Amino acid sequence: MMKLRDTSELEKYRKTHLERRDAGRRWISLCVGTGCIATGAGRVAAALRRELEKANLKDVQVKETGCPGFCERGPLMVIHPQGILYQNVKPENAADIVKRTLKGGEVIPELVYVDPSTDQRVELEKDIPFYSKQKRLILSNNPLVDPTSVEDYFAIGGYAALGKVLNGMTPAQVIDEIKRAGLRGRGGAGFPTGVKWETTRRAHGRVKYVVCNADEGDPGAFMNRSVLEGNPHSVLEGMMIGAFAIGAREGYIYVRNEYPLAVKNATLAVQQARELGLLGTNILGSRFDFDINIVRGAGAFVCGEETALMASIEGKKGVPRQRPPFPSEEGLWGRPTNINNVETWANVPLIINKGAEWYSTIGSPSSKGTKIFALVGKIRNTGLVEVPLGTKLSDIIYGIGGGVPGDRKLKAVQCGGPSGGMISAEHIDVPVDYEGLKKYGAMMGSGGLVVMDDSTCMVDIAKYFLKFLLEESCGKCTTCREGIERMLELVTKITEGKATMEDLGLLEELATIVQESTMCGLGNTAPNPVLTTLRYFRPEYEEHIKQKRCQAGVCRALITYWIDPKKCTGCGACAKKCPEGAITGRKKEAHTIDAKKCIRCGVCQTTCKFGAVWRR
């Protein structure tokens, strides 16, 4: 690769790559993000290449791209230029796709999406309600680029924003643009990005750093993974622009260890940018020097907290420290440091390219732009969803997500990971932005939306999060370390039917104390799952305590399994599977479960083909 010496060379480089591409050419965009890989996208790609070779269709390119978001239907494939979407593609389908669609020009009906609400087949990607109801500014690029190809990024207009900045904008102008756009941090707290940049720029000292937080620890959130994995150059470009505005010469991307593909693609992108001279010294002849290092996390949730993250980059234990001083004053190795997360950085080139005025027309009065949400749990269309901030939660859940599957009822939506909270079904019309969610005790967090139906027990969920946080607490503050453990004890007592109403009072008191007396974000927000479930689902807690009943049938100590003698055929399948040998009965006669031996693992229920095992 040649080094680009100035912005005119950058544009020339783009032009030569665009000229090589014919707009009407045929190509296939195949998602090979971690989600689709899990459902066999790698094998689909290989099969497709084999079949294309066999059919001698050399002009059709198979592009292995990042995640377009519709993970539920993976492996996903879009055939261009028509834009036909095939879902749940298997390697066996490859021959058919080549023969019928690419050669014959026919759409294969079995592979297209069927809208469950209308039972209509939808052939084109753009017509699928899941996509058509979104506003995809960031995610829309994922299926267009091969994350390992910098040329692809150039072809969609990549690094034009960097060129614009280095070709005449001053740092103050860049900061002003970001401020006027109204961009706020996408990592959770929603701090205005431009203000943060300005503070770091103004901070004393010559050595400054920029950091990209890709330690997306919130379970149920994977938008940062998808962006860094699917379009790493967009994050690099954002960081370059930020570093220029702030006056930093070194940047770090801190990626969690659980995202190996993101680490790989980001590392490659940095190498490519260095080869092109977009990282290094005197970038594009502007006398701006900047380089990026990739640091891999090692599996600690607390490292998503900015001060812990910086400690980890320094090669230490990821333990948070007291703020102030904020990182913008004293960060990495005591120098002013600006930390933003992946999605925030990815928004920067967009703002520079299209302007602050355009950007600020999207979103709600207080929260501008779009936000990517991870829609997961008990929802029909699981995946990544990008909508303008301020969109009603109900539009996301029903309009895009397709609602709860089966004939179950929506119970609540958990927002913002372990530190977030519940939005109960009755408040489903809340506009999703930083302030809207806060009003109901939840928070945006990184944007995970875990949908729960009536088979989810709220006390169990509170227990789940407490367990999670207990494991992840770094142990520095007593109230966090001990407080979470005591809260977990109390909640466990409730799920076992051993608690009294006084315990509930104690739980609430403890939650408030932990909230008020811990140092970092993890501890401050640790009681949120308990407090918000209590706020909206107190009767459920009381039912566990007073009636010793778990309506959702989740809390093991409060449920029993029994076999319906009318339905049981006596096949013995459950008895064979039961790990405790608790099921007995003669062949071809109804079996019974010994409640004393039963550990309520539910294996018998999943084994029974006749629906004879019940839970109550």
Add this chain to the structure above:
Amino acid sequence: MQMGETGVRERRALRPPEEPAESRIDEIIEKYGGERRWLINILFEIQTEYRYLPRKALEYLSQRMDIPLIDIFGIATFYKAFTLQPRGQHTVTVCLGTACHVRGSTDVLEELQRELRVRPGQTTPDQEFSLETVNCLGCCAQGPMVVVDEEYHGQMTPAKVKPLLSAASKKV
């Protein structure tokens, strides 16, 4: 919990963990210029080499890099990705993220515990399987998710556990 009698695996001969070679550790330190800030990466590479962090390797590292052994142990035990116990031939990781949890990952984990007769963080006595849990892999759409070595398996159920383990057993 009492373990059932349904283990699928035959016992294999105990394979002694490899003795760490000082020259290999020197190479790793060299690669990072011996800089303290790359300690976590250095530990990662040592772990890749031996599938765990051998005590001897850490002692040598402490001496070579002039970092107190207690600090190295502090880091090795703080981060979940590191283990001081030899890992098995295959690592089975169960995702316990929220999305997987509401879709029944606990049942999958319990079935794995029954089959392998170990708890999360432990390795079977024949050194074949290590059982691990993780808080989220970010493939929530396909949950419950189980990763065997580097292969992802989505939509897991307790019933799929046994075939998954025997398939892994055949691969070396």
